[in-house]
Amino acid sequence: MSGDLSEHRKEIDRIDDEILRLLNVRSKSVIEIGRLKKQQDADANLHTPAREAAIIERLVAQNTGPFPSEGIRPVYREIMSASLSLEGPQKVAYLGPRATFTHMACMQKFGSSAQYIPVHSIKEVFSEVERGRANFGVVPIENTTEGVVNHTLDMFIDSNLLIYGEVLQEVSHHLLSKSGVPEEIKKISSHPHAIAQCRNWLETHMPHVPVSEVASTARAAELCLEDASVAAIASQLAAELYGLKVIKSRIEDNLNNFTRFLVLSQKAPERTGKDKTSLMLSIKDKVGALYDLLRPFASHGLSMTKIESRPSRRKAWEYIFFVDIEGHIEEDRVKKAVEDITGRCLFMKVLGSYPAHS
Ligand SMILES: O=C(O)C(=O)C[C@]1(C(=O)O)C=C[C@@H](O)C=C1
Numbered sequence: 001m002s003g004d005l006s007e008h009r010k011e012i013d014r015i016d017d018e019i020l021r022l023l024n025v026r027s028k029s030v031i032e033i034g035r036l037k038k039q040q041d042a043d044a045n046l047h048t049p050a051r052e053a054a055i056i057e058r059l060v061a062q063n064t065g066p067f068p069s070e071g072i073r074p075v076y077r078e079i080m081s082a083s084l085s086l087e088g089p090q091k092v093a094y095l096g097p098r099a100t101f102t103h104m105a106c107m108q109k110f111g112s113s114a115q116y117i118p119v120h121s122i123k124e125v126f127s128e129v130e131r132g133r134a135n136f137g138v139v140p141i142e143n144t145t146e147g148v149v150n151h152t153l154d155m156f157i158d159s160n161l162l163i164y165g166e167v168l169q170e171v172s173h174h175l176l177s178k179s180g181v182p183e184e185i186k187k188i189s190s191h192p193h194a195i196a197q198c199r200n201w202l203e204t205h206m207p208h209v210p211v212s213e214v215a216s217t218a219r220a221a222e223l224c225l226e227d228a229s230v231a232a233i234a235s236q237l238a239a240e241l242y243g244l245k246v247i248k249s250r251i252e253d254n255l256n257n258f259t260r261f262l263v264l265s266q267k268a269p270e271r272t273g274k275d276k277t278s279l280m281l282s283i284k285d286k287v288g289a290l291y292d293l294l295r296p297f298a299s300h301g302l303s304m305t306k307i308e309s310r311p312s313r314r315k316a317w318e319y320i321f322f323v324d325i326e327g328h329i330e331e332d333r334v335k336k337a338v339e340d341i342t343g344r345c346l347f348m349k350v351l352g353s354y355p356a357h358s
Contacts, residue, residue, distance in 0.1 A: 023079065026079075026083065027083060027086055030083040030084070030086055030087060031086050031087065033087065034046060034086065034087025034088060037087070038088075043267075044267070045135065045164075045265060045267045045269070046084060046087045046088050046090065047084060047090055047110070047135070047136070048269075048270065049164075049165055049269050049270075049272070049354075049355050050269060050270040050271065050272040050355065051270075052076075052080050053272055053274075053355060053358065054272075055076060055080070056072060056073050056076050059072050059076065060072050060073075077108070077111045078111050078112060078113075080111065081110060081111020081112060081113040081114060082111070082113045084111075084113065084114075085113040085114070089115050090110060090113075090114040090115065090135055090136070091114070091115045091117060091133070091134040091135050091136070092106050092110050092114045092115065092116050092117065092134060092135065092136045092137070092138060093116075093117040093118075093119055093124070093125045093128035093129060093133070093134035093136070093137045093138070094106050094116060094117070094118060094119070094125060094137065094138040094139070095118075095119065095121070095122055095125055095138070095139055095140065096118025096119055096120065096218075097118050097216045097218040097219075098116075098118055098218050098241060099217060099218045099221060099234060099235055099237045099238035099241050099242070100216070100217060100218065100235065101140075101169050101171050101235060101259055102138055102139070102140060102261060103116070103118070103235075103237055104169050104235055104236070104237045105138055105167040105169040105259070105261040106138045107237065108167055108169060109138070109165060109167050109263060110136070117133070117134055122139050122140075122149075122151045122152055122155060123151075123155065125137040125138070125139050125264070126139075126155050126159050126161060126264065129161055129264050129265065129266065130159065130160075130161060130266075132266070135265065136164060136263055136264065136265050137161070137263070137264035137265075138167070138261050138262070138263055138264070139152045139155075139261065139262055139264065140152065140259050140260070140261050141153075141166075141260050141261060141262045142259070142260045143171070143257070143258070143259045143260075144256065144257055144258045144259075145254060145257055148308050150310060152262065153308060153310050153322055154310060154313070156280055156322070156349075156351055157280070157310075157312070157313065157320060161264045161265065161266060162264070162265055162266070162267065162268050162351065162352040162354075163262050163263070163264065163278050163351050163352030163354050164263040164264060164265035164267070164268070164269050164352065164354055165262070165263035165269065165354045165355055165357075166260060166261065166262055166263065166276070166354065166355075166356065166357050167260070167261045167263065167357060168258050168259075168260055168261075168357045169258065169259050169260075169261060170257070170258055171197075171252070171257040171258060171259055172235070172236070172249075172250050172252055172257070173190075173194050173197060173198050173233050173234065173235070173250070173251055173252045174233070174234065174235070174236060174239060174246050174247075174248065174249045174250065174251065175188070175231050175232075175233060175246070175247040175248045175249075175251050176221065176224060176231060176232045176233075176234055176238065176239050176242075176244040176245065176246055176247065177224050177228065177230065177231040177232070177244060177245060177247055178224050178225060178228045178244060178245070179228055179245060180244075180245025180246060180247055181247075182247050182248070184228060184229055185206070185209060185229060185230070185231045185247070186209065186210075186229040186230075187209065187210055187211075187212060187227075187229060187230050187231070188202065188206060188209050188210070188211045188212070188230075188231045188232070188233065189211070189212050189213075189214050189219075189220040189223050189224075189230055189231070189232055189233075190211075190213070190214065190217055190220045190232055190233035190234065191213070191214065191215070191216050191217050191219075191220070191233075192213045194217055194233045194234070195211055195213060195233060197252050197253060197254065197257070198233055198251045198252055198253060199253060200253040201251040201252070201253060202251075205248070205251075209231075217232065217233065217234035217235060217238055218234070218238060220232035220233065220234055220238075221234050221238040221239075221241070221242040221244060222242065224242065224244055225242060225243075225244075231247060232244070233251065236249075260357075263354075268352060268353065268354075269353075269354055269355065271328045271330055271353070272328075272355045274355060274356050274358065275326075275327060275328040275353050275354060275355055275356060276305065276324055276325070276326060276327070276353070276354060276355075276356045277324070277325050277326075277327055277328060277329050277334055277338075277350065277352070277353040278322065278323070278324050278350075278351040278352055278354075279322070279323045279324075279325070279338070279341075279348065279349070279350055279351060280320060280321070280322055280323075280348070280349045280351055281293070281320070281321050281323065281341065281345045281346075281347060281348040281349070282312055282318060282319065282320045282321065282345060282346045282347050283319075283321070283344070283345055283346060284344075284345075284346055285318070289344075290321075292344055293321075293341060293344050293345065294307075296336075296337045296340035296341050296344075297323075297325055297337055297341075299337075299340075300333045300334075300336055300337040300340075301333060302325045302326060302327055302333060302334065302337055303325065303326050304323060304324065304325050305324045305325065305326060306322070306323065306324040307321060307322070307323050307324075308321070308322045309321050309322075310322070322351075325337070326356070327353075328353040329350055329353040330353070334353075338350065
């Protein structure tokens with residue numbers, strides 16, 4: 001059979017039939033798991049990132065190839081996303097519009113079977129989750145070139161939502177159009193940020209093509225559908241959602257640009273063994289207060305992955321610190337460090353323990 005293409009295709013058809021049959025057998029167990037979860041706690045988060053991570057880790061570890069291990073995560077991301085939709089709808093609010101990097105971060109975490117709700121502001125993402133209209137919210141928290149998103153940090157001051165997870169999303173722009181033929185392009189359109197991030201490429205490769213700013217990369221993608229002579233600078237997801245062709249991929253000037261997103265929820269996720277804890281605290285205004293505050297992390301052997309400060313908005317010159325440490329709040333060393341620190345602060349809140357991005 002080794003040289004017979006149609007025989008190989010028949011073999012693949014047989015295997016695909018078997019994969020589909022097994023996916024349906026798997027789905028029956030998933031439905032049962034969903035029923036049991038609801039029986040234990042009617043308001044439980046059905047999405048279980050610890051279990052998802054364990055499934056992928058186990059399969060990657062035992063894979064002998066030739067199916068590439070990098071393919072296992074995206075394939076299982078979609079299998080588990082579709083499976084979870086059988087347990088109940090997963091509503092995810094995010095900072096819209098569609099096809100942005102926040103939308104891509106959502107897809108990376110929840111797959112394409114979740115119900116996505118694009119909203120207009122970070123505040124609205126928080127309120128959709130607080131009011132229970134969405135199970136999860138996704139907001140940007142920091143970018144490798146532009147730094148922290150202060151608005152998101154500020155929202156935690158008055159919100160009781162927990163951080164449920166984090167997602168790292170590469171920010172990569174592509175030049176898209178209806179036909180994908182560069183000679184047809186008479187105008188380039190995009191959001192001002194995307195244009196700014198591709199400035200050098202545009203000046204070098206398309207110096208005579210006028211560039212115009214629109215409200216979003218999604219709007220630019222829509223314009224391409226209306227007029228074949230327009231190209232948009234937008235994401236890979238925009239190409240997929242709007243059915244556009246890629247003229248040139250990765251036209252951003254800085255090839256190492258990532259945004260970190262936070263997933264918000266009313267509930268905490270299960271411990272995975274590779275977790276992070278985010279804390280928010282304010283300190284007494286005295287010499288050495290910050291040094292005193294950070295000492296317990298070191299003495300309990302905890303590495304701090306981030307510290308940011310913001311004005312408290314309650315009292316002049318009073319600051320709130322946002323600190324990320326490695327470990328889970330149920331671990332002894334984290335619990336003890338947090339207890340020590342609580343005694344040294346004016347106020348302290350655990351924003352959540354959640355699986356570190358892998
Ligand atoms: O094991 C579970 O808790 C399930 O709900 C099943 C399942 C899966 O498809 O394997 C689906 C979604 C969860 O996020 C994790 C795993």
